[in-house]
Amino acid sequence: MKILVAVKRVVDANFRVRVKSDGSGVELDNVKMSMNPFDEIAVEEAVRLKEKGIATEIVAVSIGPAKAEDTLRQALAMGADRAILVVHDGRAEPLGIAKTLAAIARAEAPDLLLLGKQAIDDDSNQTGQMLAALLGRGQATFASKIEIANGNATVAREVDGGQQTLELTLPAVVTVDLRLNTPRFASLPNIIKARAKPLTKTTPAEFGVDLAPRLTVLKVEEPPVRQAGVIVGSVTELVDKLRNQARVLP
Amino acid sequence: MTTLLLADGETTAHALTAALKLGGEVHMLRLADCPPLAEPLADLIVALAPAYDAIVAPATSTAKNVLPRVAALLDVMQVSEVIEVVSPDIFRRPTYAGNAIETVQSGDGRKVITVRASAFAATQLDGIAVIAPPPSADPGLSRFVSEAAEKSDRPELGSAKIVVSGGRAFGSKEQFDALLVPLAAKLNAAIGASRAAVDAGYAANDLQVGQTGKIVAPDLYIAVGISGAIQHLAGMKESKVIVAINSDPSAPIFGVADFGLVGDLFTIVPELTEKL
Numbered sequence: 001m002k003i004l005v006a007v008k009r010v011v012d013a014n015f016r017v018r019v020k021s022d023g024s025g026v027e028l029d030n031v032k033m034s035m036n037p038f039d040e041i042a043v044e045e046a047v048r049l050k051e052k053g054i055a056t057e058i059v060a061v062s063i064g065p066a067k068a069e070d071t072l073r074q075a076l077a078m079g080a081d082r083a084i085l086v087v088h089d090g091r092a093e094p095l096g097i098a099k100t101l102a103a104i105a106r107a108e109a110p111d112l113l114l115l116g117k118q119a120i121d122d123d124s125n126q127t128g129q130m131l132a133a134l135l136g137r138g139q140a141t142f143a144s145k146i147e148i149a150n151g152n153a154t155v156a157r158e159v160d161g162g163q164q165t166l167e168l169t170l171p172a173v174v175t176v177d178l179r180l181n182t183p184r185f186a187s188l189p190n191i192i193k194a195r196a197k198p199l200t201k202t203t204p205a206e207f208g209v210d211l212a213p214r215l216t217v218l219k220v221e222e223p224p225v226r227q228a229g230v231i232v233g234s235v236t237e238l239v240d241k242l243r244n245q246a247r248v249l250p
Numbered sequence: 251m252t253t254l255l256l257a258d259g260e261t262t263a264h265a266l267t268a269a270l271k272l273g274g275e276v277h278m279l280r281l282a283d284c285p286p287l288a289e290p291l292a293d294l295i296v297a298l299a300p301a302y303d304a305i306v307a308p309a310t311s312t313a314k315n316v317l318p319r320v321a322a323l324l325d326v327m328q329v330s331e332v333i334e335v336v337s338p339d340i341f342r343r344p345t346y347a348g349n350a351i352e353t354v355q356s357g358d359g360r361k362v363i364t365v366r367a368s369a370f371a372a373t374q375l376d377g378i379a380v381i382a383p384p385p386s387a388d389p390g391l392s393r394f395v396s397e398a399a400e401k402s403d404r405p406e407l408g409s410a411k412i413v414v415s416g417g418r419a420f421g422s423k424e425q426f427d428a429l430l431v432p433l434a435a436k437l438n439a440a441i442g443a444s445r446a447a448v449d450a451g452y453a454a455n456d457l458q459v460g461q462t463g464k465i466v467a468p469d470l471y472i473a474v475g476i477s478g479a480i481q482h483l484a485g486m487k488e489s490k491v492i493v494a495i496n497s498d499p500s501a502p503i504f505g506v507a508d509f510g511l512v513g514d515l516f517t518i519v520p521e522l523t524e525k526l
């Protein structure tokens with residue numbers, strides 16, 4: 001079984017972004033970049049499926065600037081076999097990314113496509129669902145458990161009100177949630193080995209995909225800042241303030 | 251301008267407010283009347299789409315699952331988690347865990363939008379035309395196996411007036427339940443949790459508040475033993491009044507709290523429950 005896993009280079013989750021003073025976007029110079037945390041979980045799941053003998057090959061794909069090679073090298077160090085970098089500078093949206101991934105999937109013919117449920121930069125939560133639509137395949141989003149058997153994937157999903165389990169006919173698209181697994185740290189020998197693993201560079205034009213954004217960003221602003229309030233000295237004082245000052249309690 | 255509103259639970263009333271701001275007529279399709287699996291449901295919505303200029307849904311897990319599939323089939327870029335409708339084609343939406351608010355203009359002929367319910371007041375659904383779902387065929391790409399509903403007699407997290415949330419500091423599910431349930435009961439509040447508390451099994455996954463969980467904006471949010479990571483703040487910092495209870499006076503949660511109480515939750519929470 002072949003797995004295609006998509007990874008995105010994003011601002012590190014522990015970094016608090018600043019909006020540029022001209023409102024054109026967020027400050028990305030000298031900012032720590034990492035693999036989107038949900039994509040790390042997707043890579044980890046692919047590697048575990050290979051370690052269990054279920055998957056035979058893992059292809060990691062990223063669409064982004066030349067620097068996204070670092071993100072792909074991390075996927076290779078975690079255990080992916082080869083990587084495809086579609087070099088694209090500038091803004092790209094889930095629809096364009098899904099079209100690019102669909103073109104690669106048509107060429108690679110994977111049995112399972114794993115993606116993070118959302119990217120922590122644009123917080124769109126769309127790409128996997130769009131990819132499944134474009135490929136005419138089944139989808140399971142927000143996965144907290146994946147089992148593969150007899151040409152099917154059985155996927156537990158985190159949904160409002162609890163948990164739901166679906167069975168998908170492979171090939172299918174699965175987007176992963178936080179509780180699926182805890183990604184490994186790549187060991188130093190594996191990081192070194194990853195440097196020699198094959199990485200192909202290509203462009204959206206080679207797939208005839210148009211990545212021009214459909215949404216024009218008119219401006220980007222900081223959210224209103226919330227002022228810190230007061231520290232109260234006791235539970236009695238807290239209850240009094242909630243009743244008589246904030247008036248949120250009867 | 252005619253808008254199709256996907257009705258899915260209590261937050262639909264908030265999404266209606268956003269749909270009405272687009273101008274023109276709103277028709278409602280109840281997802282409860284439709285096939286639940288994403289593939290036939292998306293096909294069904296796509297079949298209805300030609301009659302509509304916009305498709306709008308509250309950002310529930312069902313809508314987040316199906317609507318991007320619809321958007322791709324219509325070759326439209328979806329606008330996710332809209333917090334303001336500026337005009338029929340201009341929207342504001344949070345990015346980077348709410349730390350950068352984008353104003354975007356959609357160039358697509360048809361709009362596909364999910365709405366962050368906590369950013370809009372509710373509008374009565376009475377009088378909104380409900381349309382019958384057209385017949386649909388199941389392409390058979392996925393099958394339903396089981397559903398494990400989390401039973402709770404607490405109000406729904408997404409629409410409760412008061413939310414009490416617990417974090418890693420509770421140390422066990424037993425202590426989480428023993429301390430937070432009586433407090434929530436006294437306040438008729440919904441229970442929420444940080445990711446750390448959910449990961450540790452203290453609370454059900456659908457109670458996670460934050461960037462990648464539920465977004466809430468109740469009248470009162472009480473964060474107990476929660477540090478206030480940016481991902482958590484993203485889910486609750488629009489609450490009207492925030493109370494933080496934490497033993498570490500430098501915890502970031504105090505930076506957004508209207509009222510902070512520094513101390514041990516194991517003594518504070520029972521005392522608070524008793525004094526309410």
Ligand SMILES: Cc1cc2nc3c(=O)[nH]c(=O)nc-3n(C[C@H](O)[C@H](O)[C@H](O)COP(=O)(O)OP(=O)(O)OC[C@H]3O[C@@H](n4cnc5c(N)ncnc54)[C@H](O)[C@@H]3O)c2cc1C
Pocket residue numbers: 013037038120416417418419443444445446447458459460461462463464474475476477478479480481482485495496497498501513514515516
């Ligand atoms: C991709 C990604 C997505 C994420 N999404 C979310 C999300 O949606 N929601 C979310 O919540 N997190 C999310 N997180 C995790 C987030 O970064 C934090 O790790 C998490 O919120 C921490 O939970 P916590 O505050 O309960 O735990 P901690 O950070 O460990 O804080 C525990 C707090 O309890 C206090 N404490 C300890 N003992 C006591 C006591 N006896 N009495 C009182 N106070 C005490 C401590 O001082 C501390 O401040 C995400 C992270 C990533 C990387």
